[in-house]
Amino acid sequence: MKIAVIGGTGYGAIELIRFLKNHPKVELTKVISHSQNGTKLSAVYPHLTDVIEMTMEALDVEELSKTIDLVFFATPSNVSKEYIPSLIEKGVKCIDLSGDFRLKSPESYERWYQSSPAPQAYVDKAVYGLSEIYGDQIKQANLIANPGCYPTATLLGLIPALKQQVIDPKSILIDAKSGVSGAGRGLSLNVHYSEMNENLKAYKLGQHKHIPEIEQILSNESGEDLTITFMTHLVPMTRGIMSTIYADLTEFKKTDEIIAFYHSFYQNHPFVRVRTDGSIPSTREVYGSNYCDIGIYADERTGKLTVISVIDNLVKGASGQAIQNMNLLYGWDVQTGIDHLPIYP
Amino acid sequence: MKIAVIGGTGYGAIELIRFLKNHPKVELTKVISHSQNGTKLSAVYPHLTDVIEMTMEALDVEELSKTIDLVFFATPSNVSKEYIPSLIEKGVKCIDLSGDFRLKSPESYERWYQSSPAPQAYVDKAVYGLSEIYGDQIKQANLIANPGCYPTATLLGLIPALKQQVIDPKSILIDAKSGVSGAGRGLSLNVHYSEMNENLKAYKLGQHKHIPEIEQILSNESGEDLTITFMTHLVPMTRGIMSTIYADLTEFKKTDEIIAFYHSFYQNHPFVRVRTDGSIPSTREVYGSNYCDIGIYADERTGKLTVISVIDNLVKGASGQAIQNMNLLYGWDVQTGIDHLPIYP
Amino acid sequence: MKIAVIGGTGYGAIELIRFLKNHPKVELTKVISHSQNGTKLSAVYPHLTDVIEMTMEALDVEELSKTIDLVFFATPSNVSKEYIPSLIEKGVKCIDLSGDFRLKSPESYERWYQSSPAPQAYVDKAVYGLSEIYGDQIKQANLIANPGCYPTATLLGLIPALKQQVIDPKSILIDAKSGVSGAGRGLSLNVHYSEMNENLKAYKLGQHKHIPEIEQILSNESGEDLTITFMTHLVPMTRGIMSTIYADLTEFKKTDEIIAFYHSFYQNHPFVRVRTDGSIPSTREVYGSNYCDIGIYADERTGKLTVISVIDNLVKGASGQAIQNMNLLYGWDVQTGIDHLPIYP
Amino acid sequence: MKIAVIGGTGYGAIELIRFLKNHPKVELTKVISHSQNGTKLSAVYPHLTDVIEMTMEALDVEELSKTIDLVFFATPSNVSKEYIPSLIEKGVKCIDLSGDFRLKSPESYERWYQSSPAPQAYVDKAVYGLSEIYGDQIKQANLIANPGCYPTATLLGLIPALKQQVIDPKSILIDAKSGVSGAGRGLSLNVHYSEMNENLKAYKLGQHKHIPEIEQILSNESGEDLTITFMTHLVPMTRGIMSTIYADLTEFKKTDEIIAFYHSFYQNHPFVRVRTDGSIPSTREVYGSNYCDIGIYADERTGKLTVISVIDNLVKGASGQAIQNMNLLYGWDVQTGIDHLPIYP
Incomplete structure (x- = not known):
């Protein structure tokens, strides 16, 4: 090939x-x-x-x-x-x-x-290439629109809760943070080393191109037109995205119960690892790899569900998922060529 | 003295x-x-x-x-x-x-x-030492409870909107991010260099001691018992806190209108700088200084107000504000001894 | 196995x-x-x-x-x-x-x-497991003493010049810099995040355990008892070692001539990459991989040879070379299981 | 004024x-x-x-x-x-x-x-504005050529040993490391965040403009024409320079003896702090301040003197020393306006 x-x-x-x-x-x-x-x-x-x-x-x-x-x-x-x-x-x-x-x-x-x-x-x-969700269509596609980095982390963290209807889809708010490599290799003052090191920046408030992409998929999955709040930040590190996802629980469920559902949702998908011990993943724990790690916390006091979803923006958020989609397309084992462990530390 | x-x-x-x-x-x-x-x-x-x-x-x-x-x-x-x-x-x-x-x-x-x-x-x-808000009581105090770092950034960013009743107090959600010095000098694996560098971590989900502190003040200021969602993250940098604050606007107002109100709210307070040009402050822009810089964005599409409030966690979030309170206490100019510009870059 | x-x-x-x-x-x-x-x-x-x-x-x-x-x-x-x-x-x-x-x-x-x-x-x-130099003995060994991280970078950068007798062995001085992961996972104030970030430290002046290891090998290779100056520094990054190696040229040779010799010295060793275009490798260019990249500069003005040798301290400086030695031991292709490209950026 | x-x-x-x-x-x-x-x-x-x-x-x-x-x-x-x-x-x-x-x-x-x-x-x-060395001429000057960042750290670390004739001036070798702000605000791939973060680079081998500047002053101070080896590296941090200086001791002296001499050499110069306890300064210990901190180690085994000299490249290496020279010029206390402590951590 x-x-x-x-x-x-x-x-x-x-x-x-x-x-x-x-x-x-x-x-x-x-x-x-x-x-x-x-x-x-x-x-x-x-x-x-x-x-x-x-x-x-x-x-x-x-x-x-x-x-x-x-x-x-x-x-x-x-x-x-x-x-x-x-x-x-x-x-x-x-x-x-x-x-x-x-x-x-x-x-x-x-x-x-x-x-x-x-x-x-x-x-x-074009088939939207979110591998774990649209695998069946991807297998038939000639043209795959590989998802953006933020949408990958966010949608993998949200879709199980949305499908299971444990959250109010109108209450979704995502505070997303990215390493700087997401900005690419093009020079700009914003990502000049001395400006970005030891610095934390919010950017493109309300304007990020990934907003309509996330809304389109969430609307499809929920069956209703959704508008979300989605905010992006640049963190002084090269790789990694964390989506901190908030939504109101329709009725309170314990963290363990939600974890169990997520775990079962992704049980046949080796690249999504739901933390069943209640631990919360950090971005380094997927560095250089195609994993999306998901941690879950349901807060009894506030009735909010928080989902923490982390990926390497250049791997699962871009090139790794693209290879995964190629594997799906040709019927190869989905892990072929991308079964590397994260590099830690 | x-x-x-x-x-x-x-x-x-x-x-x-x-x-x-x-x-x-x-x-x-x-x-x-x-x-x-x-x-x-x-x-x-x-x-x-x-x-x-x-x-x-x-x-x-x-x-x-x-x-x-x-x-x-x-x-x-x-x-x-x-x-x-x-x-x-x-x-x-x-x-x-x-x-x-x-x-x-x-x-x-x-x-x-x-x-x-x-x-x-x-x-x-004890008087709560949020200098810009409780200056009158601070001047009379014998005992000042200096605010926590997260509450300082968060409350200075929220109180004007709350007082002006432009937001629904029940909708407040704060996604906060801190540099690592907030964890102090005590050794722990969590802040071991090789574990924290090139890493982004959420921590203490729903358990952070600063939650009741923020709720207490917001409840006082709004006159009703408030429960908020407040989440904390460690960012790979030494200094700086950013509180990204979200709330529903009770009725839509343009960004400029809200900026104008914030600017007037803090006009006699040199350490709070509201960005009137619509720019959004990054943490480096207050590094080493006692400033709290505030950026505002009202999203017409979603009806959400976003306030970005940044401080140096060790200065305005701790020692700088403590000196500011001492200055208030003794009737000195509030900037005495802490009128340094941020160190940039 | x-x-x-x-x-x-x-x-x-x-x-x-x-x-x-x-x-x-x-x-x-x-x-x-x-x-x-x-x-x-x-x-x-x-x-x-x-x-x-x-x-x-x-x-x-x-x-x-x-x-x-x-x-x-x-x-x-x-x-x-x-x-x-x-x-x-x-x-x-x-x-x-x-x-x-x-x-x-x-x-x-x-x-x-x-x-x-x-x-x-x-x-x-015990056979000293510097794979490119002692491959023949490694193949026969039962016990391999895998080299230290600093000695690996330093010796691979020095041995060709020493063997070719282009440098005065008595003039060797090595200024070495390491990422922090070399200090391991044990907690200490020295590698506490807030102490090490945005910081550069010299440490163990004249006391580092890798000094006698380097001297032993250089003495073997040159046939005379050598004492070297070797200094270590901690750099605020997780991975990577750079040895900046200085020595007097016995008679002046142009950079290209020395590069050509180095290149031929390592021609059958895929993990040592001598830069033939005169470029100088940075540590990121071997990150996560088993490569040792070498850049060379002969200064006509001073008569000094400078060799820049970079490795990932945890890979070629430790575990990667250990696997390479296992491959040698069992007669497998030396790249088996460790043929990953560096992760860049 | x-x-x-x-x-x-x-x-x-x-x-x-x-x-x-x-x-x-x-x-x-x-x-x-x-x-x-x-x-x-x-x-x-x-x-x-x-x-x-x-x-x-x-x-x-x-x-x-x-x-x-x-x-x-x-x-x-x-x-x-x-x-x-x-x-x-x-x-x-x-x-x-x-x-x-x-x-x-x-x-x-x-x-x-x-x-x-x-x-x-x-x-x-033009008077060369190395404040501690040329204070008398600076006081009379109309035009001050403020020293480069590397020369400041290097010369302050070398001149006492050179003047006291404890080192062989022909043996001087300086391995210098700088934070990235020294490269200024101009955009280039070399200091693009994703290229420089978690990276260590040697640059301008044998070509750096600060070489003739250092040689000119050392030649003046020693009375003979000196050629030195001087190498520069970029370290992934914003501020700080460390010059690691090596030279042969003409006859062996203990570390304490050399420290004592350095300490007395700089006793009337508050911005040069010689570490009398044998500790070695790191760059963070002068961050944001006008200090030059000096650590000394004489190695009995090799007969080498090592001097570690650290400054903030933007302060003592540029603007702070410029203010210090202005203070000298007008006869003000040398610390006026620049008596800030380093920011730590």
Whole structure:
């Protein structure tokens, strides 16, 4: 199976390459970069020296379609929508790590992304790649819209409670915190080392593109139109996302009872680990791995459910889940090539 | 004016000493430590070498009362309550940075602190030292219960909205994040460098001692019994607290309108800086200083008010506010000795 | 092939377990811990939840020898020397990550370790497990003394120059810097988060146990008794060692010429990557991996050679190299189970 | 006394402003910025909100000379040399934090700065502002070339040993490490948060502009032409420089003896603190302050002297020392306005 990665100089691509290198079923054949066409990957990322000695190429849809079975787009917004339709038509499967095909509503896309949406026919075809929830559709897909990092942590933490109707869906509030790698490799004062180190910042209040993505899925799952409060913060660390999720319990249930339900909900999904001992996961406990760890606390005093959901934003929040979706697509064991333990400490 | 600091080896004491050294109205006469009695301060804190060359002493209430005008207790829970009553009786003013005299209800103290409360007569006398809110009482006090770090950031961010009745007090939810110095100098695996670096942790879910402290003040200010949701997180940085405060607007008001009210509420209080340009403060922007910076965002889509309130947990959240209260107590300019700019970057 | 890891609660053991879990040739059968006998590993290291669900056991040499082929000791000094002789006698191979069998001279051990040495007969038998240099002996060994973290980075950076006689061995000076995980999981004020974050410390000036280890090997390789200057620093990061190595060039050679020699020296050793483009590796470029990356600079103005050698202290500096030695021992491909790319960023 | 700061958006200027705000003898009258002319300082640095509400102006030498007594240049290389000559001629005193007037030899400037030197007459007049060493000349100066950050830490650590002739000047080697703020506020991939966090980098091997600056002063002080080895590293922290200085002792002296000499050398200089108890300073112990702390270790085994010298690169390494030089120039107490304790932790 021959694979191409597009967007070769970003952190998403680099994580894909880390996992693809050791994946036993596929061969990474091309790395494509518009801006670095002709440059050796190891010149941009010296940690690949002697191991991945490929030269980045320009994107040529025609040629790709002749040699490649599946393409990962690890590009910024507004790139994949230009190329994916013709690749799909030529029989190449696509997994898109950008947001171009995630929002079903073109109005919503225009509002939140401030640009024109992808062709609606392809948006309609795209399967939302939240692996544990939409595995059956993913297996049939030609085009997978890989979820955003915040939505992955948040939705995996929320959907069991929502489905079980233990919470009031109108009361959902998510306070999310991310490591800085989520901002990518592009330079900006905001993530200049001396500005971000020993600092904690809230950002994009009420404006984050992941809000409509989370709302769309929650609305689908609950069957009613939901509006949520979702706030994002940058934490002085490179990797990790924590979604601290709050919602009112419809009627009080003990922590253990809710844990038991979550545990059973995810029992066939090795990458979601519900803490059954009542411990609360920290982001380091999934560092570098594809796990989503979930801790649960039901507060009798306030009637609130709190769910803490942590992932590595670059793995389960991006490239790891993309590989997981490829595994689903081809019917391989879901853990193939991504069964690494977290790196601790 | 002669001053003693009790609890000489903790971070709270060390910050008091930093500010007292340059305070023009007082003389730091004694540093007291039970565990390090007889040791030079600079042997425990080499950054004081050649500048503060005092030797720590044991606590002797009788002797203190003859030579000292005011005592700061920067001790763990359950220490100050043993000594403050007799010091007060002997005419020594006390500012207590611990939680011993903060909660008015002995039942509440017993429940949250898991130990027996201070003598009620002295608890009744103690003034809660949230400088900007209770300045008039502080000026008259003999005993000041200096607020906790989380309550300081949270209450300064909430009280204007509560007083103005722009929010539904039953909807208040606070997601708070702290740097690690709040955990003090005591060793524990939780704050071992390799465990905490590149890590983000939620802790003490529903159990934090600062919950009843915040509820007590909010209940006083609103005139009704309030129960809040308050969650705490450890962020991989040394200093800084951010309280992200959420509440439902009773009727929608634009961000600018709420900012204007906050700005006017704090106009005579130089240490609270409301961002009038709509920017959102980060913790680094108050680092090392006594400022509390407040950013405001009213979300028309959700009807939620979000207030971001940041402080340096060791300064406005502890020692800086304690000095501010001393200044109030003696009628000095409130900025005396603590008018430092934040250290940036 | 059945494997036991002894010292189950330390960072060295945890890294061994990470690699052994995915190693195709071996089965991790026992994890042994004196202090945590009877405890589940995942209770001490929650990142192992659901994946490694073993219970730690007490050490029983008799039983071990019946079921286990190879034992890794990831214990503090003064433990392995009590058990290794009888294990060896019973036919169990041992790889010791502690310093107990590294120094050939008992006087030297006593001086630097301040305790009595291991039985000399076993010290004599032990092969020093610097994989790239002593591969032939390692293949024949029953007992491998796995090198220290600093010696690994330093020796791999120095030995080619020393062997080629391009430097004056008497002029060698090494300024080494380590991430904090090298100090282990034991609590101490020195590595308390708030003391170590945003801080840089020199430590153990002239006293570090790795000094005689480096001198012993350099003396062997050069054929003369060498005394070196070696200084250690703690850097505020979890993982990574950089040895900045200085020595006088016997006669000036250009950087490229020295690079070419180093490159050829290590050409059959995939884990040592000499930067041929003149770039200088940073520690992040080997993070989480078994690589040692080497950059070289010959200064025409001063006549000094500078070699920058970086490793992940917990991988190539400990557990990764231990697995590499196991691979050598059993004649497997040297990269088996440890062929991960560095995690970047 | 009216003061202007030129280069208003850099970290050097911001630290000057922090100290000038509380300096009792001067008034900060103008902040000048070429790129941000017309912008409010607090829009660029929100931590100044409500406290320093000045608008940045363009540079007008004529107007400056009518209203300003002293100008600080906190500009990049190649700026101050354009303006300082005419300011000096018009009677304005100048303290230049850039390197434009530090190197006496125009050939050396051209070689290391790769640009044409300042007018030689003014270079000749400029006094090198290493406050503790050149205080007498500084008092008479119109133009002070404020030292670089690395030279400050290094020279204060080396000069006593050199003057006392306890070391062989030909053997000097300095391994220097800096926090990231030394790289300034300009964006570059090298100091992008995700690239620099959890990372340690050597940089500018043999090329650093501070090499000729250190050599010039050491040559002056020793009376012979010296060439040194000087290496720089970036450490993942914002502030702090450590120079680890190595040199051969001409004849062995005990650590205590050398400490005693250093202590006496600096006895009238409050900002240099020699550790007399044999402890070794870490960078955090001078954080935010103007101190240079020095630890000493003489190794009997190797005959090497090691001096560890730490400063805050933005304070004693830049703005703090600039204020100290202003104090010297006007005959004020040297500690005026910069007598802050380090911020710890």
